[in-house]
Amino acid sequence: MNLTSQYASITMSLELFQSNKPLALESGEYLSEFELAYTTYGNLNSDKSNVVWVVHALTGDSNVTDWWSGLIGEDKFFDPSDHFIICANLLGSNYGSTNPLSINPGTREPYYYEFPHITPRDLANSLERLRSHLKLEKIHTLIGGSLGGQVALEWAYSLGNKLENLVVLASTAKSSPWVIGFNETQRMAIESDCTWGEKSEFAGLKGLETARAIAMLSYRHPSDLQKKQLDNDHRLDHFKASSYLRYQGQKLAKRFNALSYWVLSKSMDSQDLGRGRGGLESALQQIEARVLTVGVNSDLLFLPEESQFISKHVKRGTYKEIQSTAGHDAFLIEFDQLSYLLQSFYLEKN
Template sequence: MNLKSQEVVQIMNKGIFQSSEGLELESGEKLEQFEIQYTTYGKLNSKCDNVIWVIHALTGDSNPAEWWSGLVGEDKFYDPTKHFIICANLLGSCYGSTNPLSLKPGSKEKYYYDFPDLTTRDLAVSLDKLRDHLGIREINTLIGGSLGGQVALEWAYALGQKLKNLIVLASTAKTSPWTIGFNEAQRMSLECDSTWGERIDQAGQRALKAARAIAMLSYRHPEDFESKHLDDIEKLDDFRASSYLRYQGQKLSQRFNAFSYWVLSKTMDSHDLGRNRGGVENALSKIEARILAVGVNSDLLFLNKEAHHIAKNAQKGTFKEIKSNAGHDAFLIEYEQLSTLIGAFYLEQV
């Protein structure tokens, strides 16, 4: 490991924010206490204007240098030797923050099915509590994709002048019936698991594999499957596409749980930036930050036009497009295009 790598490791920190104030939820329920696990890379500069806040997608965690390694890390676009990078594990997720498998306050019992419904607005409020706890007055850039982009939009609305730049990738200002349909099909598969309904950590875990397979069909594009999973010999069974989906389901079931999947997929469904704000267009027009909305030409989950709609209705909005056969997941894959688009966005403000 060279000297620079050693320095980067030394300035990566993990923390847990514990809130005893609780969180009033849009549903009318309340989380009496909650915890948020977060990771920081780098240090604040003297002007405190180098904060890059990353928000992960549905099954992500607080380590973007791992799952977004082409964009975050040493000598990457967001370099911890230049930026102060923060990523927090969203409430409801199973990577260190309060979630359905957490103990209820003052109890030895876990939440399981009693965990309250969360909205993207609730998650934004919880992140703002973390920001206040860390003493961060201004965020240079808030960036997120998919569910992370939805939460970022909600938070940007609330942050006002505390946020300079917002980058929303493969996301939307209001979840469409099409996306809700995909998510409901996945939850229906969880309900078909014979263990779903039991108060055990592994409830629904077999069906989580099927839910993930359904999700993968919305994350990718037919041309991506054609290029990567077309069988080169004639078959009656054991197709490469089948093996791929089973592998993806197995992989997720080994690192995630059905309870968090249920909660966060419903959180995605709840997303409506315009709720109680005079509609989506009016809410978008009130966001003060510069906005870069990036769509993917082959995205089947959040259609390209949804990113365009965000940019069109923002005060200072810009739309750009990733061209890829990878579908929705292109925002996690096409690092070179992302770096070019984001770099150009920053140059426009100079």
């Protein structure tokens, strides 16, 4: 499907990659075949040196102009008139890629709860299949935040000198007990839904609403809620913060499903770049690309020091920090700061 840009020479295309070769997973399981929905925006230059590959976060999709319009688009930092921008919907997500509601080739029924455990390394390996299919020998910039940053970091390890620049936003090389704990409480909320366990695309949706509300508390900072959700009267009930969290839960449940949320949150928990590679420091030393890690001073989920750890132990690392009251989600909001940090990173000489 081709979507017409406001400039005739710039095209956006939504495509589907189908792999019939089994994908071996870290768990010992495998996917006998899989599909990845992906969006490209802009055109390759003559030597294919202008590839910008974006990896979305937990509930994102492949259309980066929907959720990162302040950074990607005409006259934005990553302009499709200069860059060939690509983003694939991650395995497990329900925006066109193989996920728990997809048909299991072995049973001819949806996977549902039998969908295999997938890690950020598995997700990176699926993206590598797509890169090879597209014959993209070099990636100028690989960028991702949160779960997307975990996947980008795993992929950068295996890409070697095929990748020039890696940008990891509000993420980590190994998920902390804090992150795992937040994710587990969300899955507990899904489990408490009486429909969880049913073989239905609607299973666990009320639980997903609660899970999202819990997540929002980790994505924001108390000062942000104080600024935006404070009640200026003396009410006894129906507080702005209560309405806000309920709204966010309902909003996600309308566009996502609990099974995909379960699978991808489990994937986030399992992040450990050093697994089987001699530990984190040793693994980070193997990344050949220039690396920019960006922390958020108010991030309560992925702490700034986790981003600093990455930049400290890679061969060519730089750490920058977004100043914001927004918390973890600042990497999706503070476009001006992020554009400035990216520009300064590209201008730096190694």
